[in-house]
Amino acid sequence: xxxxxxxxxxxKSRIRHVAEEMFATHGIxxxxxxxxxEKAGANTAAVNYHFGGKDNLATEVFRDxxxxxxxxxxxxxxxxxxxxxxxxxxxxxxxxxxxxxxxxVNEDDPRTGLLLARLVLKHRVExxxxxxxxxxxxxxxxxxxxxxALGNAAPQLGPAEVHWRYHFMVxxxxxxxxxxxxxxxxxxxxxxxxxxADKRVLRSQLVxxxxxxxxxxxxAGPDDDGHPEQAGGSPVDD
Amino acid sequence: xxxxxxxxxxxKSRIRHVAEEMFATHGIxxxxxxxxxEKAGANTAAVNYHFGGKDNLATEVFRDxxxxxxxxxxxxxxxxxxxxxxxxxxxxxxxxxxxxxxxxVNEDDPRTGLLLARLVLKHRVExxxxxxxxxxxxxxxxxxxxxxALGNAAPQLGPAEVHWRYHFMVxxxxxxxxxxxxxxxxxxxxxxxxxxADKRVLRSQLVxxxxxxxxxxxxAGPDDDGHPEQAGGSPVDD
DNA sequence: ATTTGATTTAAACATGCGTTTGAATCATAC
DNA sequence: GTATGATTCAAACGCATGTTTAAATCAAAT
Numbered sequence: 001x002x003x004x005x006x007x008x009x010x011x012k013s014r015i016r017h018v019a020e021e022m023f024a025t026h027g028i029x030x031x032x033x034x035x036x037x038e039k040a041g042a043n044t045a046a047v048n049y050h051f052g053g054k055d056n057l058a059t060e061v062f063r064d065x066x067x068x069x070x071x072x073x074x075x076x077x078x079x080x081x082x083x084x085x086x087x088x089x090x091x092x093x094x095x096x097x098x099x100x101x102x103x104x105v106n107e108d109d110p111r112t113g114l115l116l117a118r119l120v121l122k123h124r125v126e127x128x129x130x131x132x133x134x135x136x137x138x139x140x141x142x143x144x145x146x147x148x149a150l151g152n153a154a155p156q157l158g159p160a161e162v163h164w165r166y167h168f169m170v171x172x173x174x175x176x177x178x179x180x181x182x183x184x185x186x187x188x189x190x191x192x193x194x195x196x197a198d199k200r201v202l203r204s205q206l207v208x209x210x211x212x213x214x215x216x217x218x219x220a221g222p223d224d225d226g227h228p229e230q231a232g233g234s235p236v237d238d
Numbered sequence: 239x240x241x242x243x244x245x246x247x248x249x250k251s252r253i254r255h256v257a258e259e260m261f262a263t264h265g266i267x268x269x270x271x272x273x274x275x276e277k278a279g280a281n282t283a284a285v286n287y288h289f290g291g292k293d294n295l296a297t298e299v300f301r302d303x304x305x306x307x308x309x310x311x312x313x314x315x316x317x318x319x320x321x322x323x324x325x326x327x328x329x330x331x332x333x334x335x336x337x338x339x340x341x342x343v344n345e346d347d348p349r350t351g352l353l354l355a356r357l358v359l360k361h362r363v364e365x366x367x368x369x370x371x372x373x374x375x376x377x378x379x380x381x382x383x384x385x386x387a388l389g390n391a392a393p394q395l396g397p398a399e400v401h402w403r404y405h406f407m408v409x410x411x412x413x414x415x416x417x418x419x420x421x422x423x424x425x426x427x428x429x430x431x432x433x434x435a436d437k438r439v440l441r442s443q444l445v446x447x448x449x450x451x452x453x454x455x456x457x458a459g460p461d462d463d464g465h466p467e468q469a470g471g472s473p474v475d476d
Numbered sequence: 477a478t479t480t481g482a483t484t485t486a487a488a489c490a491t492g493c494g495t496t497t498g499a500a501t502c503a504t505a506c
Numbered sequence: 507g508t509a510t511g512a513t514t515c516a517a518a519c520g521c522a523t524g525t526t527t528a529a530a531t532c533a534a535a536t
Contacts, residue, residue, distance in 0.1 A: 029364070125359065171409050171410040172410040206406065213450045249484080282485090282524090284483085
């Protein structure tokens with residue numbers, strides 16, 4: 001006799017759910033089929049029976065996450081650009097950046113952002129066939145749209161500069177997302193001053209940082225040395 | 239009879255050399271004992287005989303790299319701060335950032351920066367005992383010094399803000415470094431406009447980006463909405 | 477030349493992993 | 507109740523990896 005009849009979901013559904021949770025927490029490589037099955041209350045072979053292997057399960061999970069996030073971000077961009085058109089103005093740089101960050105750092109749904117970060121991080125560190133497929137099919141068009149939007153919002157930047165900075169932006173977000181919890185390097189080095197777990201603060205700090213980073217164009221002088229408008233204050237010690 | 243008598247180095251030295259090279263190229267997890275030994279022209283067991291295991295070898299390599307880089311960066315900071323004191327001015331923000339980036343992106347010695355990035359990236363994605371030890375013993379003091387220096391160079395930022403932004407800065411550098419070569423996402427998405435392999439451009443783009451990111455303080459208004467001084471230009475299409 | 481300790485070598489070992497297998501069990505239709 | 511197909515299960519398989527072993531080889535001292 002089985003106990004999970006009405007209360008518990010079907011095995012396949014449970015595995016998918018647990019997979020999302022564990023992938024977000026421990027990363028893709030940090031989850032073994034056995035641990036996953038155990039947490040889902042299923043047999044090890046169930047993963048292969050229902051999904052045809054760990055990679056297929058991961059593909060399914062991450063394709064879904066990426067797709068949801070993509071739809072949401074494209075809609076946000078549409079809204080921002082529509083508002084700008086209505087005001088006959090450029091899209092607001094801060095709003096564009098905020099909408100991008102929002103996909104990764106969102107108080108309502110922290111898991112999606114974490115999963116998205118895990119996906120892109122894995123694809124960057126050790127890409128393989130299925131990460132390539134998911135990134136190409138789901139994330140590339142978002143990137144292209146954002147590069148265009150950022151270029152419009154920050155017209156002082158050349159096309160190449162926008163690409164560079166978009167890339168830097170993603171990097172800072174990803175690495176921050178992967179440094180969660182009380183063991184985080186940020187929290188330790190700051191002596192508890194910064195808590196990455198506080199998504200609200202994290203979000204606003206990120207947006208501030210990135211907005212500043214996109215506001216100013218190339219400021220390197222023809223010479224190597226370039227200290228622009230530094231007022232001679234007293235040097236602060238240590 | 240052995241051929242490697244005067245020309246080739248000792249086995250231990252060769253293994254260490256090849257390890258540096260392969261760790262930089264393929265990452266730590268991407269190098270197997272067997273591949274390493276083969277490339278070094280040594281037996282698989284030699285790695286354990288001379289270093290006592292793969293982890294010890296990695297520890298030795300990365301501790302050395304981190305140490306070299308740390309010494310160099312601290313010296314650079316000393317110089318920058320001494321110059322500032324001599325002029326009775328604040329340390330130049332751009333110079334501080336440039337010296338930080340220099341440890342990762344340096345045309346003369348690309349390998350050290352890559353290795354450093356691999357180390358920190360591994361420690362972020364899947365920390366373990368030896369990464370913790372190396373990071374704590376070698377990199378923490380650099381981080382603390384740089385946070386102080388950046389705080390002095392960017393006095394409009396509060397202490398917590400400086401920590402946040404230092405963290406973001408490291409993230410953008412790391413992720414960029416790990417996205418090398420012609421298969422890089424940046425190069426693909428930019429249609430070849432940006433080439434991460436060109437360290438000279440990469441470096442200046444990073445420094446521009448980061449200097450801007452540290453120049454401006456918290457610009458969020460009391461309300462959620464904040465579009466500061468946007469002049470109403472014509473909305474650019476697509 | 478012999479001895480001795482360090483080094484090198486091929487082979488095996490141990491482990492963790494994703495996956496497969498074949499029998500057992502369940503749900504459903506007849 | 508029985509047949510049938512889907513599902514679950516314990517067990518084993520295959521493979522890659524880091525490591526160990528014990529014999530073989532080398533280099534230097536005597």
